[in-house]
Amino acid sequence: xxxxxxxxxxxxxxxxxxxxxxxxxxxxxxxxxxxxxxxxxxxxxxxxxxxxxxxxxxxxxxxxxxxxxxxxxxxxxxxxxxxxxxxxxxxxxxxxxxxxxxxxxxxxxxxxxx
Amino acid sequence: xxxxxxxxxxxxxxxxxxxxxxxxxxxxxxxxxxxxxxxxxxxxxxxxxxxxxxxxxxxxxxxxxxxxxxxxxxxxxxxxxxxxxxxxxxxxxxxxxxxxxxxxxxxxxx
Numbered sequence: 001x002x003x004x005x006x007x008x009x010x011x012x013x014x015x016x017x018x019x020x021x022x023x024x025x026x027x028x029x030x031x032x033x034x035x036x037x038x039x040x041x042x043x044x045x046x047x048x049x050x051x052x053x054x055x056x057x058x059x060x061x062x063x064x065x066x067x068x069x070x071x072x073x074x075x076x077x078x079x080x081x082x083x084x085x086x087x088x089x090x091x092x093x094x095x096x097x098x099x100x101x102x103x104x105x106x107x108x109x110x111x112x113x114x
Numbered sequence: 115x116x117x118x119x120x121x122x123x124x125x126x127x128x129x130x131x132x133x134x135x136x137x138x139x140x141x142x143x144x145x146x147x148x149x150x151x152x153x154x155x156x157x158x159x160x161x162x163x164x165x166x167x168x169x170x171x172x173x174x175x176x177x178x179x180x181x182x183x184x185x186x187x188x189x190x191x192x193x194x195x196x197x198x199x200x201x202x203x204x205x206x207x208x209x210x211x212x213x214x215x216x217x218x219x220x221x222x223x224x
Contacts, residue, residue: 034212038157042216042217043205043214043215043216043217044159044205044214045214046211046212046213049212091157093157093159095159101161101164102147102149102161102164102209103149103161103207103209104161105151105158105159107156107157107158108157108158
């Protein structure tokens with residue numbers, strides 16, 4: 001099946017610093033990738049749609065200047081949490097449409113801002 | 115606005131028994147896909163089953179099957195012969211707007 005690799009799996013950073021999360025489609029090309037955020041015991045909430053070669057589309061209420069998305073190639077999308085604060089601590093998951101099986105998800109990144 | 119509704123926050127089933135998880139959705143599109151994903155404690159999202167809206171036949175994957183009622187916008191998941199490894203959060207997903215339902219926590223009792 002299709003595989004989406006997400007790194008890092010866990011990251012702890014100091015308040016005010018920036019953190020980059022990578023999402024790679026390993027065996028298929030993804031013109032579109034999706035970034036979700038999941039708080040404990042809650043569902044996944046779509047943050048933004050990442051489009052290869054163009055600007056990302058952000059959901060209402062998501063600050064595009066805080067959550068920078070870059071989709072520079074057909075296999076890589078990155079999410080950078082800028083000037084992170086404790087309230088940004090969460091579980092971030094990416095996904096991509098592999099065109100065969102459906103939407104394949106990365107293994108997620110647990111971000112803790114201290 | 116919530117477009118995917120899972121009305122059962124928690125469900126419990128005895129091992130080897132059958133359980134049905136409910137999901138309703140809202141869309142104005144005629145062609146779309148619906149999915150059920152499983153999220154175990156590892157938090158990895160695992161595709162359980164998918165249904166193409168233009169297909170009338172209900173999708174089946176081994177012990178997992180769906181009851182897709184397009185007119186009623188209902189998409190329930192039936193798990194037969196439940197196993198301990200089925201215990202997880204289950205999310206219903208609509209690809210029209212990439213939204214998940216709130217999830218149902220399934221517990222399997224030995």
